Amino acid sequence: MISIRNFVIIAHIDAGKSTLADRFLELTGTIEKRKMQEQFLDMHPLERERGITIKLQPVRMVYRPQNKISNVKYQNDISKIKNSSEILNFDFYILNLIDTPGHVDFYYEVSRSLAAVEGAILLVDATKGIQAQTLSNYNFAMDQGLTIIPVINKIDLPNAQVEKVEEEIAILSGDRRKNGILKISAKTGEGVEEVLKTVAEKVPFPKGDESKPLQALIFDSKFDPYKGIIAYVRIFEGSIKAGDKIHLIVQEAEAEALEVGYFKPELQKSGELKAGEIGYIATGLKDMSKVRVGDTITNQKLNIKNQNYNSLVLPGYQEPNPFVFASLYPRNANVALSATKNHAQRDDFNYLKDSLEKLKLQDSSLRFEPEHSDALGPGFRCGFLGMLHAEIVSERLKMDFGLDLIITSPSVEYEVKLKMKNEKLRIKSVSKLPDPGQIETISEPFVELEILTPSRHLGQIMKLMPECRAIHLETNYLSSETMVLKYRAPLAEIIIDFYDKLKSVSSGFASMSYRFAGFQESDLVKLDILVGGEVIEPFSRIVPRVNSYQEGKRMVEKLKEIMPPQLFNLALQAAIGGKIIARETIKARRKDVTGYLYGGDVTRKMKLLKKQKRGKERLKESGRVDIPQEVYLEILKK
Numbered sequence: 036m037i038s039i040r041n042f043v044i045i046a047h048i049d050a051g052k053s054t055l056a057d058r059f060l061e062l063t064g065t066i067e068k069r070k071m072q073e074q075f076l077d078m079h080p081l082e083r084e085r086g087i088t089i090k091l092q093p094v095r096m097v098y099r100p101q102n103k104i105s106n107v108k109y110q111n112d113i114s115k116i117k118n119s120s121e122i123l124n125f126d127f128y129i130l131n132l133i134d135t136p137g138h139v140d141f142y143y144e145v146s147r148s149l150a151a152v153e154g155a156i157l158l159v160d161a162t163k164g165i166q167a168q169t170l171s172n173y174n175f176a177m178d179q180g181l182t183i184i185p186v187i188n189k190i191d192l193p194n195a196q197v198e199k200v201e202e203e204i205a206i207l208s209g210d211r212r213k214n215g216i217l218k219i220s221a222k223t224g225e226g227v228e229e230v231l232k233t234v235a236e237k238v239p240f241p242k243g244d245e246s247k248p249l250q251a252l253i254f255d256s257k258f259d260p261y262k263g264i265i266a267y268v269r270i271f272e273g274s275i276k277a278g279d280k281i282h283l284i285v286q287e288a289e290a291e292a293l294e295v296g297y298f299k300p301e302l303q304k305s306g307e308l309k310a311g312e313i314g315y316i317a318t319g320l321k322d323m324s325k326v327r328v329g330d331t332i333t334n335q336k337l338n339i340k341n342q343n344y345n346s347l348v349l350p351g352y353q354e355p356n357p358f359v360f361a362s363l364y365p366r367n368a369n370v371a372l373s374a375t376k377n378h379a380q381r382d383d384f385n386y387l388k389d390s391l392e393k394l395k396l397q398d399s400s401l402r403f404e405p406e407h408s409d410a411l412g413p414g415f416r417c418g419f420l421g422m423l424h425a426e427i428v429s430e431r432l433k434m435d436f437g438l439d440l441i442i443t444s445p446s447v448e449y450e451v452k453l454k455m456k457n458e459k460l461r462i463k464s465v466s467k468l469p470d471p472g473q474i475e476t477i478s479e480p481f482v483e484l485e486i487l488t489p490s491r492h493l494g495q496i497m498k499l500m501p502e503c504r505a506i507h508l509e510t511n512y513l514s515s516e517t518m519v520l521k522y523r524a525p526l527a528e529i530i531i532d533f534y535d536k537l538k539s540v541s542s543g544f545a546s547m548s549y550r551f552a553g554f555q556e557s558d559l560v561k562l563d564i565l566v567g568g569e570v571i572e573p574f575s576r577i578v579p580r581v582n583s584y585q586e587g588k589r590m591v592e593k594l595k596e597i598m599p600p601q602l603f604n605l606a607l608q609a610a611i612g613g614k615i616i617a618r619e620t621i622k623a624r625r626k627d628v629t630g631y632l633y634g635g636d637v638t639r640k641m642k643l644l645k646k647q648k649r650g651k652e653r654l655k656e657s658g659r660v661d662i663p664q665e666v667y668l669e670i671l672k673k
Contacts, residue, residue, distance in 0.1 A: 039128070039312065040131070041131045041269070041313055043132070043133045043134075045169075045175075047546060051189060055230075059231065060096065077092075089136055090144065090397065091134065091135050095298050095313070098130050100127075130235075131312070133151065149175060153239045155183050157173055159186070160200075162192055164196065166487055167547045168548050187201065249270070249272065249275055250347055251270050253283075253330050262293055263321050265315050265317050267315050268332060271310065273333075278291065280334060281333070283325065285327065288326070293318070294317040323393065335347060360418050363441075364443075365414070365438065384412075387415065401419070402417065450479075451469060451478075453473050468577070477577070478555055480553070481525055482525075482550060484521070488518055509521045527577075560577070564587075564607070564608070568608075569660075573670075574670060587610075602624055
């Protein structure tokens with residue numbers, strides 16, 4: 036246990052976490068050279084395609100410093116260690132690394148990782164300095180009481196500003212002497228081994244007692260068709276072997292440990308997991324509801340009335356609250372191609388449910404509940420932590436499970452106060468909004484927004500924020516050239532394209548993070564979109580009254596651009612209640628019915644044209660408009 040170090044890498048997106056992890060794997064010989072590839076721990080094809088980490092990934096490495104004496108001297112007896120420097124005298128260290136995402140939408144992945152470790156490498160890009168998510172993750176790690184090792188990456192680039200970034204880190208940490216800040220290039224490998232040595236020196240070894248009852252915290256899980264649900268765990272007390280009876284305390288489930296082992300990073304079977312270690316337990320359970328991230332596994336049979344119950348339950352972490360809501364509907368509710376690309380028939384609604392449950396095992400921040408739409412049929416209302424999270428989930432359902440989905444426009448949760456009943460309702464879907472005559476007030480979620488930006492872009496950002504109905508709170512300086520702006524803003528204005536606008540006005544230098552700040556009353560109305568006189572529920576949304584005309588006009592104009600023409604004129608309308616506030620018309624496709632005529636009286640042409648006109652009018656009365664999925668996706672992007 037004394038030679039074990041559990042740590043994570045935390046950083047803003049694109050700071051080089053995955054590249055640094057690659058160098059660690061190479062230096063420790065964890066992966067054979069012939070198998071090594073870039074971003075090795077980004078195992079999902081979607082991560083490689085987008086170049087970002089979307090899922091935490093643990094890996095166990097063995098680091099062997101040169102000229103060190105044997106671990107056998109101590110035989111895991113802490114009392115024999117005379118001073119802390121003697122800990123560095125081991126000939127090998129077991130390093131359990133958890134690689135974490137950097138985007139704000141996946142902060143919950145980071146929080147789960149921090150609960151399982153004692154240390155964190157704070158990775159900062161030398162060309163960009165401290166960014167918003169870096170600051171957010173730093174504060175999160177400090178709250179957890181972790182040992183933090185600051186590292187500046189990309190020092191080999193010509194536009195690296197090492198001294199400036201050093202100053203920012205010194206101000207952030209409160210250490211003006213700039214001690215302990217490592218400078219590396221993860222790409223070339225320069226200084227990377229020094230990071231491993233520092234981890235061995237500064238990160239505390241885990242504490243625990245193998246003789247105590249088992250306490251294992253589940254920080255992630257996945258489904259295996261043969262081994263059942265595999266729980267990723269950190270062992271805090273006790274030990275576990277294959278064949279041991281286990282109990283999940285909160286879910287009150289019982290199982291047998293079919294297999295235990297480590298991450299190399301693929302699953303590697305071992306004989307036993309002991310206190311302080313990070314590994315996996317194959318539970319054999321097939322019921323997704325029995326294994327929940329944050330639960331505690333023990334070998335004691337307990338219930339809530341048992342006196343040892345509270346002493347064995349680990350604190351875990353706070354459940355995340357979804358911020359963004361969208362509905363997912365199978366395009367074909369009855370038959371679709373399976374994930375294996377065969378042509379077997381299946382019930383797509385139930386298959387979508389099973390797929391969401393399996394995905395939730397790996398992404399416990401995902402929320403979903405069934406709903407039904409008159410236009411789209413049965414589906415699920417899903418809660419996400421942000422727009423990127425929603426996009427990644429839909430892509431994974433498509434890629435991993437072969438589902439063809441229709442996704443509604445994203446929205447946030449609203450709080451509606453009714454006139455007669457004097458009660459408040461939480462509305463996750465626009466279709467659930469009561470009649471306007473019953474509503475007294477509508478409140479929307481607000482967030483506290485933190486923006487890090489070079490001071491030269493301050494003017495452009497301050498012009499952008501009023502467009503998003505943001506209220507300025509305060510301005511601080513992180514360094515002489517870097518500012519931290521704090522705003523209070525409606526979440527609905529932030530979730531879709533605010534990040535792109537922020538990057539645009541700041542030439543890509545500004546970054547942001549946010550946290551929920553409660554509900555606030557606003558003047559909001561329901562905006563409906565009618566296609567051919569029929570309300571299309573997935574296009575409906577709640578908007579500020581002052582922006583309703585502009586938003587309605589924008590949506591019908593965009594629909595006119597992306598909707599395919601029909602064989603009859605198609606009206607696109609935006610309405611509030613029964614009042615039409617904007618309209619566009621898509622002209623009908625035309626066929627030259629007179630093309631084959633080569634002469635004769637003009638009445639012959641007029642007769643054919645009138646016949647065509649009557650046919651189009653009949654078609655308009657009975658014709659059905661089929662809206663392609665691409666149209667839904669384009670509207671989703673706002």
